[in-house]
Amino acid sequence: MNKILLVARQEFRNRVHKRSFLIATILIPLIFPAIFGILIYTAIQQEKSATRKVVHYIDESGLFKPGGNQFDFRPFNGPLEDAKRAIAHDDSFGLLYIPKIDLYRPQGIILYSTVNPGMADIGALNNLMENVIREAKMRDLQVDQSVLDRLATNVNVLSVKVGESGQEQSTNSAVMSGIGMLFGLLMYLFIFIYGAQIMQGIIEEKTNKVVEVIISAIRPFQLMMGKILGLASVGLLQFLIWIVLITVLSSALFFFFGIDMSQEQVGNLPSAPPSQEAVAELLKVWDQIPITFLLLTFVFYFLGGYLIYGALFAAVGSAVDIPSEAQQFMFPITIPMLISYMSLFLFILQDPHGQISVWLSIIPFTSPIAMMGRVAYGVPVWQLALSMILLVGGFVFTTWLAARIYRVGILMHGSKVNYRVLARWFMMRN
Secondary structure, eight states: OHHHHHHHHHHHHHHHTSHHHHHHHHHHHHHHHHHHHHHHHHHHHHHHHOOOEEEEEEESSSOOOOOOSSEEEEEOOSOHHHHHHHHTTSSOOEEEEEOOOBTTBOOOOEEEESSOOOHHHHHHHHHHHHHHHHHHHHHHHTOOHHHHHHHOOOOOOOEEEEOTTSOEEEEOHHHHHHHHHHHHHHHHHHHHHHHHHHHHHHHHHHHTTHHHHHHTTSOHHHHHHHHHHHHHHHHHHHHHHHHHHHHHHHHHHHHHTTOOOSHHHHHHGGGSOHHHHHHHHHHHHHHTSOHHHHHHHHHHHHHHHHHHHHHHHHHHHHHOSSGGGGHHHHHHHHHHHHHHHHHIIIIITTOTTSHHHHHHHHSTTTHHHHHHHHGGGOOOHHHHHHHHHHHHHHHHHHHHHHHHHHHHHTTOOSOOOOHHHHHHHHHOOO
């Protein structure tokens, strides 16, 4: 155990003292807000300075009424073929052709353009034509607009979670989805990045023959576990520093905009205008989220998921001599991670209590990402406990599996490795 801790401490020191660690740890919490700020500012400036796109139109239906601020509609006097030839030689965006249509089955409306239009442009034209046809239908059915305005109703269903003891807690699906998405994405990035670092470090030591000297003083299993634990501590330290920096920056941001996060001030905000009421509701939900529990859960699943995949990455690194040879073994390892990451958006955030979501959060190879996507919604204690127990068991199994390959592969050089060779190394006796 002392030798494992010695390797872990040395690996930790080597990583932490690197300039890349300091840059990533300090700058990333600053870079992402800066990038988002620049993108938002650029989008606003682009919208302000954007010129309206010229769209010629031929209206055979007699229904079209140009409107909106996105396009400059200009009628074209002439046949359709002449119009199509004309737009090919000018700077206009396109030609909108509206034939005689059935109001209840509108078909045949075409946009001719010299470029492939974006989704925003097509969406704006669809909305415009829908409004035009809607108004024509209202005239045909003799429906007054004021009647429709009075029928239109906005409903906001409040979500309140009732606990076993009867306590009530406000929830918000958008906030919960955001938390689940953030934690799931962080889990995927942390496990993949630090697992790949283990593999890369082992390949470098094996190539430089350094490992042969180290193996003379320490068992291969101790060396592998030391490297895994050392990098796990580096990742955990980096995550904690990010949490502190993000908390400080968020507090400074709230202070800059004059937002008071105290419970008393949040409770007084609902008497404010509607926009502030929405902010107040989000702040109330945020105040009731068990942040400490979520962070502790993240730490546990990060360590468990990292140890499972870190052991597998270490086994792959010991089996090959150069990184390009590792590609054939990397894909099968990352399949469970990809499945859980894609399922985060397809199943877990859509229905966090569905069968697929539950099973993905229990299976050890998918639970680190899947459970972090579910945990903000509230997970039954038995599911969380079972998931954690199986995650620990999965780590023990993958470590045992990887150690049997690592003890042989770390001393092998120049041999062509495939799955049959790995199986033979696994079956070899000490």
